[in-house]
Amino acid sequence: MKSIVILISGRGSNMESLLAAVAAGSLPVRVAAVLANRADAKGLETAAAAGVVTRVVEHRSFASRDAFDAALAEAIDAFSPDLVVLAGFMRILSDGFVRHFAGRLINIHPSLLPSFPGLHTHQRAIDEGVRVHGCTVHFVTPALDHGPIIVQAAVPVLDGDDAASLAARVLAQEHQVYPLAVRWFAEGHLQLVDGRVVFSAPQDSAGALVSPLARVAR
Ligand code: GRF
Numbered sequence: 001m002k003s004i005v006i007l008i009s010g011r012g013s014n015m016e017s018l019l020a021a022v023a024a025g026s027l028p029v030r031v032a033a034v035l036a037n038r039a040d041a042k043g044l045e046t047a048a049a050a051g052v053v054t055r056v057v058e059h060r061s062f063a064s065r066d067a068f069d070a071a072l073a074e075a076i077d078a079f080s081p082d083l084v085v086l087a088g089f090m091r092i093l094s095d096g097f098v099r100h101f102a103g104r105l106i107n108i109h110p111s112l113l114p115s116f117p118g119l120h121t122h123q124r125a126i127d128e129g130v131r132v133h134g135c136t137v138h139f140v141t142p143a144l145d146h147g148p149i150i151v152q153a154a155v156p157v158l159d160g161d162d163a164a165s166l167a168a169r170v171l172a173q174e175h176q177v178y179p180l181a182v183r184w185f186a187e188g189h190l191q192l193v194d195g196r197v198v199f200s201a202p203q204d205s206a207g208a209l210v211s212p213l214a215r216v217a218r
Contacts, residue, residue: 002082002186003030007072007089012043013171014087014108014178019050021179029186032079035072037091053079059091069097076101083185086140087178095142103192105140106185108178110170112136112152117145122163122170133157133166135174137181139192148197150181150190 006015015034021027034047037059044054057075062068068091076084086107098105111121113136125133134154141147153173157166184190184199191198 001028001030003032003079004083004085004182004186005032005076005079005081006034006047006085006087007076008034008036008041008043008047008087009038009090010041010043010088012041012046012088014174015043016046017175018085018087018179018182019047019052021183023050027179027183027186029083029182032081035075037068037072037089043088065092065094066096069094073097073100083182085178085182092144093140098140098142101140103139106150106181107138107140107145107147108174109136109138109145110167110174111145112154113138113145113149120163122166125157126161126163126166131157133170135170135177137177139197148192148195150184150197151177153177 006018008015012034018027019031022029022031031052033053033055034044035055035057036044037057039056039058044056047054055075057068057072059068062071082104084101084105086105089107109117109121111117111125112132112134115130116124122133132154134152136152137150138147139150153176155166155169155173189199191200
């Protein structure tokens, strides 16, 4: 069975959705560890309560980004994971780090990339007046919030939405698609071809590869 390491910085609800999918038997991976760059990351308690090994590599204890990234890579490598899953990990990673984990490092971003990379995605979506918003799971490349897209889920932007209501609608989709993307990786369905993700699942299982449709919660 493939093993994963999950990186968090805060609340950890995406991490929780992954742990729940593993516990439910719908995600065939072993969670080797949950790592955080802050000792006060709320998700660390959730992970520990679920019996998962946790580690903290405090970015503030390092003089440079490169020094932190080297320590983080070493802490991850200690678990020899097949896949590193960024789940609300709020640090920009150096090119060297990304190269070290190339093809086995994925992220979830709360927008339909390539629209709205960076922060405050929900407010920016509202300010732009877009009618469709969502989330993206992608392989990580050195460019911020960029890289081959694995899966996206879309939600409508409703009249009267504010950043919080839109974030909640998107987050519900994040919790659906992240376990799905990790499962596809674990089952060997994802191939990187010319910088794009190609599904190598047999044709007859294509139905299972359709992204869950957003349900509008009014
Ligand atoms: C999520 O919206 C994720 O897409 C973004 O940061 C947020 C993390 O939330 N990268 P959580 O810590 O998983 O609850």
